Structures are given as C-alpha cells and as structure tokens.
Amino acid sequence: MRRHNFKKLQIWHDSMTIIDQTYLFTATFPDFEKFGLRTQMNRCAVSIASNISEGSSKRTDSHFAKYLDDSLGSAFEWETQLIVAHRQNYISEELFNNLEKEINTLQKKISNFIDNLDV
Secondary structure: OOOOHHHHOHHHHHHHHHHHHHHHHHOOOOOHHHOOOOOOOHHHHHHHHHHHHHHHHOOHHHHHHHHHHHHHHHHHHHHHHHHHHOOOOOOOOOHHHHHHHHHHHHHHHHHHHOOOOOO
C-alpha cells in the first residue's frame, strides 16, 4: 500500500474549507458561547481535517480507514452542532442551508473514499 499525501486529497481540501467557514461564522456567536458551542464547533471542524491527515500516515488502508471513520464521525458531529446553531438563531437560514449542503457532500465524499480503500 502506498501512503496517501493528504494535501492532494479533495476530502482534506473540502474539510479545510469547512474550517475556514466555521471560524468565520462562530466568531459572530454570542459572547457566552465563547467556551461553549463556538469552541466545540471550531475543534470539531479541525478534527475532520486532522483525522484525514493523521490517517494518511498509516501503513495500511485498514488503519487509514479507521481515521477516516473518525473524520466522518466528526463531520456528523459538526452537522449536529450546525443544527443547534441554527435552532438557537445564531446563523441565518441561508447560511445554514449552504453549510448543511457542504457538510453532507463532504460526508458522502469521505464515505466513498473509505469504500474505495483496499480494506
């Protein structure tokens, strides 16, 4: 098995975009969310990309798949946090719809990537 270069993976680039967007919109959350949902969403977004990059260093596709599973789990966790932010009226309907579409697309891409590994 060859190791994957995470910087060449589309799923990593897409997850980096989610990070950038997350830091932008969570900065607008109320001050009392500074150590709550804001921090949790930022850390969760970073976890998606971090697990992809960490997994790419593993020697086998089955080990890489475990990290991709963790990344996928973080993507679903982030989606739930996005729903919470929307339900609390911290983000607009338009932003919510755009971000939900982006995270759903990323979830599908990560799942497809896992399915195509030699495990």
